[in-house]
Amino acid sequence: MSKTTLAFLGGDPAFSTALHVGRPNIGDRDAFMRRVEEILDRRWLTNSGPVVTEFEEKLAEQLQVSDVIAVCNATVGLELATRALGMSGEVIVPSFTFIATAHALQWQETSPVFADIRKHDHNIDPLAIEALITEKTSGILAVHCWGRPVDIEALNVVAKRHNLKLLFDASHAFACDYHGQPVGGFGEAEVFSFHATKFINALEGGCISTNNPELAEELRYMRNFGFRGYDDVGFLGVNGKMNEISAAMGLTNLESLERLIAVNRENFDSYQQAFADFPGLQFLPAPENDAFNYQYVVAEIYEEECPLARDELIDVLWEENIFIRRYFYPGCHRMEPYRSQSSTNDRQLPETDAVCSRVLVFPTGETVNGDAIRQVSGIMFQAIEQAKEVKLAIEKRSNA
Numbered sequence: 355m356s357k358t359t360l361a362f363l364g365g366d367p368a369f370s371t372a373l374h375v376g377r378p379n380i381g382d383r384d385a386f387m388r389r390v391e392e393i394l395d396r397r398w399l400t401n402s403g404p405v406v407t408e409f410e411e412k413l414a415e416q417l418q419v420s421d422v423i424a425v426c427n428a429t430v431g432l433e434l435a436t437r438a439l440g441m442s443g444e445v446i447v448p449s450f451t452f453i454a455t456a457h458a459l460q461w462q463e464t465s466p467v468f469a470d471i472r473k474h475d476h477n478i479d480p481l482a483i484e485a486l487i488t489e490k491t492s493g494i495l496a497v498h499c500w501g502r503p504v505d506i507e508a509l510n511v512v513a514k515r516h517n518l519k520l521l522f523d524a525s526h527a528f529a530c531d532y533h534g535q536p537v538g539g540f541g542e543a544e545v546f547s548f549h550a551t552k553f554i555n556a557l558e559g560g561c562i563s564t565n566n567p568e569l570a571e572e573l574r575y576m577r578n579f580g581f582r583g584y585d586d587v588g589f590l591g592v593n594g595k596m597n598e599i600s601a602a603m604g605l606t607n608l609e610s611l612e613r614l615i616a617v618n619r620e621n622f623d624s625y626q627q628a629f630a631d632f633p634g635l636q637f638l639p640a641p642e643n644d645a646f647n648y649q650y651v652v653a654e655i656y657e658e659e660c661p662l663a664r665d666e667l668i669d670v671l672w673e674e675n676i677f678i679r680r681y682f683y684p685g686c687h688r689m690e691p692y693r694s695q696s697s698t699n700d701r702q703l704p705e706t707d708a709v710c711s712r713v714l715v716f717p718t719g720e721t722v723n724g725d726a727i728r729q730v731s732g733i734m735f736q737a738i739e740q741a742k743e744v745k746l747a748i749e750k751r752s753n754a
């Protein structure tokens with residue numbers, strides 16, 4: 355570790371992991387502890403207890419939908435929604451997403467068919483979808499990557515034209531709007547993640563939001579083994595329930611929503627300033643006129659213009675205990691079991707491959723501030739200066 359980093363960290367190794375993509379945000383600890391005490395006093399720990407119910411109500415308000423079903427995580431939420439919507443055969447998804455998007459389908463014995471993304475926002479390309487539709491296609495599972503909503507209008511048109519179910523993986527997009535309306539109410543249903551690393555966390559958790567009360571009712575049964583009543587099982591169900599402590603964490607963090615957006619936004623702006631002159635580095639901009647959570651600070655490194663490769667920059671910062679990272683690399687279509695499937699291994703996804711090779715995600719959230727961000731940029735500027743000098747020296751020698 356360099357001297358400068360040690361100084362920045364106050365010389366205390368305990369802080370050496372202070373900068374880490376996905377470090378959890380934690381709301382008012384006293385409020386959380388009070389809720390935990392109440393839960394323990396009540397001895398009602400799970401099975402749609404009062405805290406889960408309150409969390410669902412607050413979520414429905416925030417997302418402006420009729421129904422929210424809290425679940426144990428977003429992966430199970432996606433599986434429940436896939437099954438409840440009757441999706442089977444093939445479902446079209448982006449490859450540039452967390453592997454759980456594809457796995458949730460495959461776990462339901464439904465084949466993910468990978469579509470390419472758009473270069474400018476890393477979201478699924480509606481034009482690419484149409485080319486992949488076959489008689490086996492039953493739906494589209496689109497991802498609001500980095501919280502930036504996909505082109506929902508275009509997807510609605512495609513889904514309607516081909517009679518496909520439209521489901522959204524909104525894991526990144528809590529508190530993000532699309533044309534002034536919160537993500538959560540689009541398509542047949544949307545699924546959010548409250549995993550520890552997400553904008554709002556419930557330790558582990560997730561929810562399904564929908565404006566279809568019948569679908570919601572079925573999902574509630576399915577989440578609880580298919581129980582419709584005391585001893586009446588009406589569906590094939592699973593255990594997808596959220597527990598009370600998770601809901602307490604989720605509720606508490608939800609109360610800090612405005613503060614967390616402000617913190618993320620300030621960090622987002624600090625990154626733009628600190629890296630304004632960095633060669634070959636471009637940040638993905640925030641949407642211009644819509645609410646946004648600023649949870650992901652995403653840059654792309656164009657190696658033609660940058661003296662160091664993306665992965666070299668990552669190595670330099672990891673040496674300094676600053677854990678920036680590439681993301682979704684190398685794409686779901688290049689991971690098992692999909693890589694070995696004949697339907698996937700001849701698929702060309704040039705934009706996905708290109709974005710996978712360029713993306714660099716920076717730490718943000720309440721454990722990061724302007725000083726830390728300037729520290730990160732300082733180290734990176736220093737690294738490219740050194741790389742330039744080395745290059746020059748090599749050129750000189752080969753010219754001599």
Ligand SMILES: *Cc1c(COP(=O)(O)O)cnc(C)c1O
Nearest residue numbers: 427428429452454525547549560
């Ligand atoms: C985090 C994430 C998931 C999985 O969420 P869990 O709650 O951890 O199951 C799914 N899709 C995307 C895009 C994610 O980022």
